[in-house]
Amino acid sequence: MLLLAVIKGFEDGLYHSREVEISDELLLNFHDLWSALVKTGHVPNFSLPFFHLKNEKGDFWELITYPGREIPTTKSKSIKSFKALTETVFCASLSDEFYRILMDPAQREELKQAMLETYFGIKSAYIPATDYTQQVESQMLYDPETNYARKVKRQIEEQHIDAKEEYVVLRSSVFRKAIVKIYNYQCAVTGLKVMDKRNRPLLEAAHISPFSETYNDSVRNGIALSPTFHKAFDKGLLGISDDYRVVLHPDLRDESRDFSLSRYVGKNIILPGSTEFYPSRSHLRSHRQRFGMDV
Numbered sequence: 001m002l003l004l005a006v007i008k009g010f011e012d013g014l015y016h017s018r019e020v021e022i023s024d025e026l027l028l029n030f031h032d033l034w035s036a037l038v039k040t041g042h043v044p045n046f047s048l049p050f051f052h053l054k055n056e057k058g059d060f061w062e063l064i065t066y067p068g069r070e071i072p073t074t075k076s077k078s079i080k081s082f083k084a085l086t087e088t089v090f091c092a093s094l095s096d097e098f099y100r101i102l103m104d105p106a107q108r109e110e111l112k113q114a115m116l117e118t119y120f121g122i123k124s125a126y127i128p129a130t131d132y133t134q135q136v137e138s139q140m141l142y143d144p145e146t147n148y149a150r151k152v153k154r155q156i157e158e159q160h161i162d163a164k165e166e167y168v169v170l171r172s173s174v175f176r177k178a179i180v181k182i183y184n185y186q187c188a189v190t191g192l193k194v195m196d197k198r199n200r201p202l203l204e205a206a207h208i209s210p211f212s213e214t215y216n217d218s219v220r221n222g223i224a225l226s227p228t229f230h231k232a233f234d235k236g237l238l239g240i241s242d243d244y245r246v247v248l249h250p251d252l253r254d255e256s257r258d259f260s261l262s263r264y265v266g267k268n269i270i271l272p273g274s275t276e277f278y279p280s281r282s283h284l285r286s287h288r289q290r291f292g293m294d295v
Helices: 002-011 024-037 047-055 082-088 096-103 105-120 132-142 148-157 164-182 227-234 281-290
Strands: 019-021 061-065 089-094 204-207 222-225 238-240 246-248
Touching: 002 024, 002 047, 002 096, 002 105, 024 132, 024 164, 047 061, 047 082, 047 089, 082 089, 082 164, 089 096, 096 105, 132 164, 148 164, 164 204, 164 222, 204 227, 222 227, 227 238, 238 281
Parallel strands: none
Antiparallel strands: 019 089, 061 089, 204 222, 238 246
């Protein structure tokens, strides 16, 4: 399943080197493919194949850790958790031979067809369509907020114990993708629209009311922010008024000369194109009250 997700990443042009990072795109591809292909009672667990592929014959998958980090494992020599994986492993490095296969469309298609036939009985390279992550995104976009958080909490509690952590991460990935998209890939405060070499926006999706407390990942409880502004928002140093203007906490110390957060005070934030996706005034007000900067 993981290798099929990696193949899809190469098909979509996400990878242009031997390094396969643990990304939102890879995680979402993994779960979409799982939903489409796996009809048994097995539980999807992304971290297990990402970790254990290093033990397969051929040495085609090498784990690259962050400097000075060691991967924590269980007594059975398995990865402890998804969090343990992401905090210690930077990427998987593909062998030269495997990378050449994945970069060649004909060989890549042949490999995919062989895998589908061998493991799933599908005698073609066609993978049935699935809208698993789209269904999750649709909930975030369109479900009424009344009882929404209660429903999300119930969905999390219904997950198998081995899948619960990853399901929360999956929802976080879908939330980030949805928020960034409805804000047109730009920071709501600064308007910055910066992409990396893989055309991924250097943006983050901030929960207005913490998900860990509210279980609310509706898009009306989110806003797209650049990393510095996200951190300032989470620490209560930056807020948004009921009329969608930037406010700063009086305790904020801004010693910048050329780029100051105070330059944005009173500035209208950039809002989604549709009013139904505007951040909830109630959530924004709760955020300001939480940090003592209600206006």
